[in-house]
Amino acid sequence: MTAPRHPALTATDPELASLVAAEEDLQARTLRLIPSENYVSAAVLEASGTVLQNKYSEGYPGRRYYEGQQNIDRVEALAVERAKGLFGVDHANVQPYSGSPANLAVYLAFAKPGDTVMGMALPMGGHLTHGWGVSATGSWFRGVQYGVSADTGLIDYDAVRDLALAERPKIIFCGGTALPRTIDFAAFASIAKEAGSVLVADVAHIAGLIAGGAHPSPVGHVDVVSTTTHKTLRGPRGAMLMCREEHAKAIDKAVFPGLQGGPHNQTTAGIAVALHEAAQPAFTRYAHAVVANAKALAQALLERGFDLVSGGTDNHLVLIDLTGKGVPGKTAAKALDRAGIVVNYNTVPFDPRKPFDPSGIRIGTPSLTSRGLGTAHMPQVAEWISRAVDAAAAGDEPALAAIRAEVADLMAAHPAPGLPLA
Structure with a gap:
């Protein structure tokens, strides 16, 4: 029998401990593209x-x-x-x-x-x-x-x-x-x-x-x-x-x-x-990799017909206007979530839609960079996003489930910092 990940918490409050474990699993198995999220190190957690x-x-x-x-x-x-x-x-x-x-x-x-x-x-x-x-x-x-x-x-x-x-x-x-x-x-x-x-x-x-x-x-x-x-x-x-x-x-x-x-x-x-x-040299490499990944991901999305606000990115963040895809941002974000790709729906400049149901999604590369993904992976990420948006338009749930399985395989090959091994 496997020992609990958080023994004191499990003994005192098993319901809460199970929610923490579920979140650990979710963060481990999904591709987190929300630009304001990341993985802290085990040292920061401690x-x-x-x-x-x-x-x-x-x-x-x-x-x-x-x-x-x-x-x-x-x-x-x-x-x-x-x-x-x-x-x-x-x-x-x-x-x-x-x-x-x-x-x-x-x-x-x-x-x-x-x-x-x-x-x-x-x-x-x-x-x-x-x-x-x-x-x-x-x-x-x-x-x-x-x-x-x-x-x-x-x-x-x-x-x-x-x-x-x-x-x-x-x-x-x-x-x-x-x-x-x-x-x-x-x-x-x-x-x-x-x-x-x-x-x-x-x-x-x-x-x-x-x-x-x-x-x-x-x-x-x-x-x-x-x-x-x-x-x-x-x-x-x-x-x-x-x-x-x-x-x-x-x-x-x-x-x-x-x-x-x-x-x-x-x-x-x-x-x-x-x-x-x-302050360590590894962090400098990480910061530059975040930007390189974002630029590569933006280019791959452009090649797949996505409309990017300002045409691309200089930093960690890409803002996508989905108007041309015929899928509202909220609909796309929820479909991507079911596909194991976590983003947030977001207004775009001069958005005619309401903030709680806007035209865009916001994505970023800090978390995936912290997991060791590089520019060579970005075309695959863009392809998953493209397939998921198409699936959202068509109501194709099996396609979303297939993407989720593919995402989980890639995440398993790139463990996240600070998370316990599954």
Whole structure:
């Protein structure tokens, strides 16, 4: 009889243990193409599940409101120093619980309710927390949005400048969640300087690419860098804020006591491990492989008649407009899921359909790259996507089941980091 994967959890709560095991199997056997997902290492998983969970640590290293912080201070200081070294910044705060709270801290540091803020519109590839209406940031602040050109799918920096000079926002966000092209941080910096705005780069999606030298860095151009620590960075689900020294006090005060209490020390430990891993030569190879795989996958999809927003990608992400295939994004995403290929349905720029039933799907290559798949595998991945979309149009469930079996065979040959062997 095989020993349980999580013996203590199984003994205490077998129902929950069975769900964890089911998720482990799902992640092991499916092709995960959601660009915001990845596999963390066994070391990051271990660090995130340590007795650091037991500590409460309001404050910052050397300035806590609780005693017994001798080891916690060193853990947090280690994460901070690694972040500063990896990204080349003056100051780093590793306490934000996730990306959205990190962005809220930026607002608290530099703006007041009712101030004008500017970011990319959500349907164009931006993020909710960049002043979009349904977010608290769009309710508490006056959000104005820029987009992309209808002809190219690219940011029109002249239009961004015109909007910024007309609106004079307190904060400008650059970055987003569905941007397949390189962000010109220098161009944004010039615009923000002319408009008198604080410039924030939200690099949650591309932080790992920046760390590995596969995407230009915003450091030296922007006032603040906001990022999650998962996605391409391959850390636990947390966040960081990095900035110039002149903004350090405002950022730290906004995070604590402005928005949250004690940090999640076990997450801080996981971040420290991930940052250590990201400083290794292997991570540089991984980051460049993510981009190479995305470009190869985009080309293979183009050859199969898919319409890609902006015509391709410069990073880890490909945004597909399925209008020409006659299949809505949600329908395609659910069919792909049944085929063992995990994506998310997504709006595309100027999408005539509703956000919960949009025209596109969003895919990315971080997870498959972490499993060791390379550019030679991308035509097969594109072929599976093409077959699954055709099957969705035809209602051909046996075809989806056949793809799922083929996917499982390839995944078995490329075990995922951090997952137990089946």
